[in-house]
Amino acid sequence: MQIEFFFDTVSPYSYVAASQVPALERRTGATVRWRPFFLGGLFKTIGNRAPLELPAKARYLWHDLERLARFHGIALRKPDNFPFNSLTAQRALAAMDDDACRAAAQQLFQARWAEGRPIDEEQSLTGILGSEALAGAGTAGARDALKANTEEAAERGAFGAPTFFIGDALFFGCDRLHIIEAELLAGR
Amino acid sequence: MQIEFFFDTVSPYSYVAASQVPALERRTGATVRWRPFFLGGLFKTIGNRAPLELPAKARYLWHDLERLARFHGIALRKPDNFPFNSLTAQRALAAMDDDACRAAAQQLFQARWAEGRPIDEEQSLTGILGSEALAGAGTAGARDALKANTEEAAERGAFGAPTFFIGDALFFGCDRLHIIEAELLAGR
Structure with a gap:
């Protein structure tokens, strides 16, 4: 079984969800595919409003x-500026293959939300992702990949972050992980 | 310890929460005070939008x-008309004392959401609550009591249903009951 996990590193609820993903995989045997998208773009596309x-x-x-x-x-550090601009971070992730994306996303979540380091400034981002990944974020390919993920999420019914899919079934929020687990373990 | 539970019988998430309240009381030793309010009025007051x-x-x-x-x-029956008008039902509840309100609210939740019986029609409502309680809903006292509960919820920061309070601490959603339980058991 595969679970898709649409996330934005600007979203603290995505951070909470990300922290629980390894345990969810362990308990269910499912694999989680990390799908970076751009929450600001999604809100704009579907006419939703940010909670703030x-x-x-x-x-x-x-x-x-x-x-x-x-x-x-888990630790939680509130940013001085929120919501901050996650576009470069998300583009960098969108340009990576699945394994690299998962590892880098966890590093970004950890840096921003557990350690309180900014992920919207070039110097800090370079320190976390490396200069090659940061350069990758500036390419047309990265921009198009993030845009495609965001549009796909909107088309499949997403309205916020984190959003999970099992096939066509959409689950919204870090507070639906126990429901995902129950559905998977019941074989649905 | 006392937990306040602001609910509207039109809200299926309030129904889910209501179904879990007895177990929450049992496990924590806390008492839940049932506080009927009018969700449509709250949305209007604070400028929120219904999910629909x-x-x-x-x-x-x-x-x-x-x-x-x-x-x-628990059972769940989707209404033919949703959102329906819960004003009479909520006014009837607001006119009752705490014990009567809790019992009648559970009957309304059960009738509407488990059994699929309407609670926005006089005949059906009379069958569930009795003619005396339904007459009570038509009084100025009931109207004022529901309005006061709704205004109180807005002033204390509510933006949807169900909303729980432990003192000043607000918890939103049927998916925060495990958090309420953890906080209470940790003595916070």
Whole structure:
């Protein structure tokens, strides 16, 4: 079985989900394919609004994330600037093959959300990904690959991040991982 | 410890949450106070949109709910008309004392979401709540009580249903019950 995991490194809920992916694979035997997309582009395409645009949701967001991080036993560092621009990071990931993408995405999530290092500045990004990967982000191929992933997510029904697919079945949010697990273990 | 549970019987996610409340009380020793409010009024007050207003979310909603219901082992019947008007039902609940409200709310959730009986028609509502409770829904006291609950929820930061509070701490969604449980058991 394969699970597709559409994520954006700007999304703290994608970080929470990413932290749980290895355990999900271990418990279900499924393989997770990491699919970088651009959340800002998705919101624009489908006319959704980021949670921060509603004051009550913006006030709730970090409280919720702090508790989720505590529940899962992971670190969480709130960025000084949020939402920051993840376009270069996401393009770099989109230009990689699956294995490299997975490893680099985990490094980016760890750097930004656990260690509090910026991933929207060239120097910091180079330190995390290496200069070759960062150069890759600047190519037309990287731009087109990220755009294609984002458009594919929109066409398949995504409206936020993280979004998981098992075939056509869409699962939204880091709080659906236990549902994915139950569905897989029940053979559905 | 007391947990406040703001719910609307029109909200299928409130139904899922309601089905888990007795087990939450049992496992944590906390008491849940049932607080009926009017979700349509809340959305209007704070400028939020119902999930159905975004096509991608509307397409996702029932798939997600079917899987949640399966996960929790509860029945789920999709209404022919949704969202239906829950104002009379919610006013009837708001006019009751806490114990009566809890019992009647569970009856309404069960009737609408497990058995597929309408709760927006007088005859059906009378059959579920009794004629006295239905008459209570028509009073100025009931109207004011529901309005006060809705305004209180908005002022305390709610933006959807179900919403839980432990003191000032807000928890949104039926998928935060395990977080509430973890926080309570850790003595936070």
